Amino acid sequence: MPGKHLTFVSEKPCRRCKENLAVLVVRTEPLCRDCFLRYVHTKVIKRMESFRVRFSDNDQQRKILLPISFGVSSVTLLHILDQHLRTQAEKTRRTGFSLSILFVDTSSVEKSCSGDTLMARVQERYPDHQYASLPLHDVFRLVDKDTSLLGLVPGLKSNQDLSSPEQLSSLINSLTSATARADVIHALKTRLIVEYAKSIRCEGVLWGDSTTNLAQKTLAETAKGRGFSLPWQVAEGESPYGITFNYPLRDVLKKELVSFVELSEPSMSPYVHEPSLGATQASMSSKNTTIDDLMKQYFESVEENFPSIVSNVVRTSSKLAAIPGTSSDPHCSLCYMPVAGGRFGIHGWGGDQEDGLEVPVVGGGKGLCYGCTRSIPSS
Amino acid sequence: MAPSLCAICATNRALILRPKDHSKLCKPCFVSVFETEIHHTITTNALFHRGEVIAIGASGGKDSTVLASVLKTLNERYDYGVELILLSIDEGIKGYRDDSLETVKRNALQYEMPLTILGYDELYGWTMDQVVEQVGKKGNCTYCGVFRRQALDRGAARLGVKHVVTGHNADDVAETVLMNLLRGDLPRLSRTTSIVTSTPSAVSSDPNSHTNIKRSKPLKYAYEKEIVLYAHHKNLDYFSTECIYSPEAFRGSARALIKNLERVRPSAILDVVRSGEDMAKLVPGSDEGCGGVCASAVAAAEEGEGGCGSSNGRTAGGEMASMEMHLAQNDLAAENGLEVEITSVPAKKGKKNKGQPPAPRKTTKQVMGQCKKCGYLSSQDVCKACVLLEGLNKNRPKHEIGVVDEAQEDSTSGVQGVTNGINKVNIQVD
Ligand SMILES: [Zn+2]
Numbered sequence: 001m002p003g004k005h006l007t008f009v010s011e012k013p014c015r016r017c018k019e020n021l022a023v024l025v026v027r028t029e030p031l032c033r034d035c036f037l038r039y040v041h042t043k044v045i046k047r048m049e050s051f052r053v054r055f056s057d058n059d060q061q062r063k064i065l066l067p068i069s070f071g072v073s074s075v076t077l078l079h080i081l082d083q084h085l086r087t088q089a090e091k092t093r094r095t096g097f098s099l100s101i102l103f104v105d106t107s108s109v110e111k112s113c114s115g116d117t118l119m120a121r122v123q124e125r126y127p128d129h130q131y132a133s134l135p136l137h138d139v140f141r142l143v144d145k146d147t148s149l150l151g152l153v154p155g156l157k158s159n160q161d162l163s164s165p166e167q168l169s170s171l172i173n174s175l176t177s178a179t180a181r182a183d184v185i186h187a188l189k190t191r192l193i194v195e196y197a198k199s200i201r202c203e204g205v206l207w208g209d210s211t212t213n214l215a216q217k218t219l220a221e222t223a224k225g226r227g228f229s230l231p232w233q234v235a236e237g238e239s240p241y242g243i244t245f246n247y248p249l250r251d252v253l254k255k256e257l258v259s260f261v262e263l264s265e266p267s268m269s270p271y272v273h274e275p276s277l278g279a280t281q282a283s284m285s286s287k288n289t290t291i292d293d294l295m296k297q298y299f300e301s302v303e304e305n306f307p308s309i310v311s312n313v314v315r316t317s318s319k320l321a322a323i324p325g326t327s328s329d330p331h332c333s334l335c336y337m338p339v340a341g342g343r344f345g346i347h348g349w350g351g352d353q354e355d356g357l358e359v360p361v362v363g364g365g366k367g368l369c370y371g372c373t374r375s376i377p378s379s
Numbered sequence: 380m381a382p383s384l385c386a387i388c389a390t391n392r393a394l395i396l397r398p399k400d401h402s403k404l405c406k407p408c409f410v411s412v413f414e415t416e417i418h419h420t421i422t423t424n425a426l427f428h429r430g431e432v433i434a435i436g437a438s439g440g441k442d443s444t445v446l447a448s449v450l451k452t453l454n455e456r457y458d459y460g461v462e463l464i465l466l467s468i469d470e471g472i473k474g475y476r477d478d479s480l481e482t483v484k485r486n487a488l489q490y491e492m493p494l495t496i497l498g499y500d501e502l503y504g505w506t507m508d509q510v511v512e513q514v515g516k517k518g519n520c521t522y523c524g525v526f527r528r529q530a531l532d533r534g535a536a537r538l539g540v541k542h543v544v545t546g547h548n549a550d551d552v553a554e555t556v557l558m559n560l561l562r563g564d565l566p567r568l569s570r571t572t573s574i575v576t577s578t579p580s581a582v583s584s585d586p587n588s589h590t591n592i593k594r595s596k597p598l599k600y601a602y603e604k605e606i607v608l609y610a611h612h613k614n615l616d617y618f619s620t621e622c623i624y625s626p627e628a629f630r631g632s633a634r635a636l637i638k639n640l641e642r643v644r645p646s647a648i649l650d651v652v653r654s655g656e657d658m659a660k661l662v663p664g665s666d667e668g669c670g671g672v673c674a675s676a677v678a679a680a681e682e683g684e685g686g687c688g689s690s691n692g693r694t695a696g697g698e699m700a701s702m703e704m705h706l707a708q709n710d711l712a713a714e715n716g717l718e719v720e721i722t723s724v725p726a727k728k729g730k731k732n733k734g735q736p737p738a739p740r741k742t743t744k745q746v747m748g749q750c751k752k753c754g755y756l757s758s759q760d761v762c763k764a765c766v767l768l769e770g771l772n773k774n775r776p777k778h779e780i781g782v783v784d785e786a787q788e789d790s791t792s793g794v795q796g797v798t799n800g801i802n803k804v805n806i807q808v809d
């Protein structure tokens with residue numbers, strides 16, 4: 001791939017340093033390798049302003065959780081923050097914060113990397129941080145006080161002593177579509193990451209979503225009936241989970257992160273597990289396509305020629321503002337988003353026409369929001 | 380495989396896989412469920428009141444034909460006590476409306492509803508063919524779009540009718556939600572999700588008249604596929620044709636996404652509509668607090684007719700490209716420390732507009748007033764239609780119209796200021 005960039009702009013000088021030849025064009029600006037890497041680095045660090053050294057307390061080190069999936073985004077985020085922390089330490093002998101890295105292993109319920117090898121490699125390359133790896137089913141262990149989440153597992157009442165792995169597979173196997181499985185797995189993963197972050201006293205979570213990712217999420221959540229939750233899905237700050245969320249990569253496009261991994265030296269490729277694009281596309285026609293897949297494919301094509309439109313989608317959804325006081329509304333049992341007035345389920349709105357028909361209305365007793373009810377229908 | 384029984388009556392053989400939820404139904408049950416749901420929409424939203432005269436915006440296409448048929452059925456079955464009439468607009472494009480207007484005329488007989496056909500010449504003094512003759516093929520989309528948006532309201536006002544219903548269906552609404560997210564237009568997103576919208580009357584003969592023309596979409600929650608099925612099973616007489624214009628890029632993109640989403644999860648269309656309604660409440664400065672009345676006031680004025688997006692026809696991919704340019708410029712300006720914020724981007728622009736530097740603007744909320752000339756809802760002193768008409772009338776003796784057609788699309792920028800843009804873009808790009 002770098003070859004493509006090279007042939008594309010080899011004749012042009014870098015717009016920034018005016019010395020080297022440009023290796024790629026970033027939003028109309030031809031940049032050389034060094035200037036490009038610096039460009040991404042700066043964009044990320046700019047979003048970490050609130051974690052500067054001078055805001056840190058001498059006695060108590062601030063701790064933040066960085067969930068890693070070994071995709072280009074989270075690995076790049078780790079790489080940049082690692083570099084940043086080293087620089088801080090060299091300059092001031094201390095750092096603004098410390099990082100805890102968490103990998104969630106979902107290989108028991110979806111096709112994904114198990115992470116062991118990559119985890120070892122990453123740990124060796126970036127040794128200054130705390131590392132942990134948890135299987136997804138640990139979510140049931142960590143939220144064990146939250147019986148409403150456990151209540152979603154089918155047949156749990158009759159099987160009080162199901163183990164966590166059994167609970168997980170029982171829940172996932174009860175779902176009838178690829179979209180529902182991906183949706184529920186994603187929600188559980190978020191819950192696990194948050195619970196873990198709290199358990200080790202992190203003050204926040206640094207998500208690795210790129211601009212492209214956040215745009216994709218905006219449309220995917222809209223399509224899944226979770227438009228109501230967008231203020232908490234893309235904006236930074238206090239989340240409904242009682243912990244702050246930050247998106248340091250929110251000003252960087254996915255394709256820029258891919259270039260970053262390619263161009264960095266020594267190469268970061270050994271730390272990245274990214275299913276090849278061909279693999280995603282091959283499954284597009286089959287039954288296994290999910291709403292997230294659709295949106296991912298869509299935005300990766302849009303960012304090719306219309307990067308600013310992608311950013312504008314994120315800027316737009318970030319403007320959606322939670323109605324004051326909603327954070328005290330009842331939470332959804334699965335995704336934990338506040339549901340206005342506790343109006344759970346898919347009934348009781350204009351588009352629900354069942355109460356006028358001879359169709360039995362099933363109670364939404366599980367306390368799921370509209371979107372989660374689409375994934376886990378009550379029956 | 381053994382034939383399965385209808386999920387509702389459990390008696391007849393199921394012949395229909397219901398697009399909305401994939402339930403298996405027999406024909407009579409499908410027809411009855413479809414009608415009952417629209418009745419439910421009408422009653423829960425209190426769309427109609429007894430004694431009201433309601434004009435059905437009729438194009439002869441499937442949506443408005445099904446709407447007319449269902450409303451007639453329901454009005455008789457449930458005794459709404461409303462008077463239904465058909466209102467059609469003839470743009471005056473030779474040959475284009477002939478077949479569909481014939482269909483509407485037959486519908487009027489079939490449903491025993493009075494029909495009024497109003498031409499652009501009657502409403503504006505110009506047929507589209509005359510406009511094209513005047514301004515050439517290139518700029519005429521602008522005129523058709525602007526005129527079309529107001530035509531039903533002006534027509535209704537002329538007939539003294541205060542309520543117009545249109546055939547917008549769930550697919551159209553879902554498409555509009557995604558399209559406005561892609562275009563970054565939250566105010567419009569929130570306005571167009573309402574089931575009822577209204578615009579001040581366009582009665583020019585009585586400038587003191589502030590009566591509202593109410594617009595509603597009884598088919599808002601009905602799937603396009605079910606509308607087609609209903610028309611098929613009821614043997615309805617409608618004119619099926621693809622719109623002669625291709626949708627502009629954002630709408631086309633949104634439409635393709637909706638079709639794919641429906642394939643992956645049939646409920647997705649409804650789910651997008653639901654998301655749109657919820658998001659409307661989260662738009663800063665939205666008027667949901669007043670029951671949506673204020674917020675929805677502008678929607679009707681902005682909505683495309685029949686969901687074919689025809690007003691935006693010819694620019695296809697160019698529309699996305701020009702918005703990309705516009706946004707990229709703003710980003711660059713912002714990075715260079717200039718105080719620029721885009722709050723909304725012109726819906727579409729001609730090529731000449733591409734590099735137009737963004738107008739520094741900070742307020743999100745447009746103040747909507749009334750056009751001084753015609754009384755129609757407008758963010759400017761004089762509405763777009765009147766500005767266009769003024770231009771046309773001034774040049775009645777055949778004359779070249781240069782800038783007006785392109786520039787008017789950006790409601791905030793004046794008529795001038797179009798040509799300088801191109802140079803600026805080139806400087807940034809090379
Ligand atoms: Zn350089």
Ligand SMILES: [Zn+2]
Nearest residue numbers: 332335369372
């Ligand atoms: Zn939920």
Ligand SMILES: [Zn+2]
Nearest residue numbers: 385388405408
């Ligand atoms: Zn039946």
Ligand SMILES: [Zn+2]
Nearest residue numbers: 750753762765
């Ligand atoms: Zn006017």
